[in-house]
Amino acid sequence: GIQVEQSPPDLILQEGANSTLRCNFSDSVNNLQWFHQNPWGQLINLFYIPSGTKQNGRLSATTVATERYSLLYISSSQTTDSGVYFCAVELHSGGGADGLTFGKGTHLIIQP
């Protein structure tokens, strides 16, 4: 099956710092999403980004589908940004939607 690798696995930053999270995937994909799992376990949709660049406030993401990677940028980090960031992909297929394959996540801690 498709492989999804995220780096770094852990990241500790001071409030106000910027960070870049990376997601590499091993095959062509129909769908790529970034999620933030908060300390209560809720998965929050950040971006649906199978290709191109999107921005939402302090967060932005870029996916280069031809090179099979995606980047999530967090600027001016806040303590509420702490949690686990997951990249998830759906393998490219000609049929209907399939389930997502998740990376192992990046555990981000923002210290005040």
Added chain:
Amino acid sequence: SAVISQKPSRDICQRGTSLTIQCQVDSQVTMMFWYRQQPGQSLTLIATANQGSEATYESGFVIDKFPISRPNLTFSTLTVSNLSPEDSSIYLCSVEVVAREQYFGPGTRLLVL
């Protein structure tokens, strides 16, 4: 997006028993999915549930252990049968709303003693 609810939010069960988890969506959706997140781990797809057809299970998951129902376009249940401590996990349902983007329910935290 979609509003997705799950019941129960958490439960503690004895080994050998079963737990049925409900997933309710506020709009009609074709595709629903069930995932498991073991402690400290990432999410793993259990099965895809389409209304009017049998669920499709991923490798390592079988219908006898994880029977799924999908009676209509807004509701699904996942049963975890013959519970063992290794089944202690968070179970999440998700739906595809538009253009393949998936949204997740709040999850059900299961502890098996």
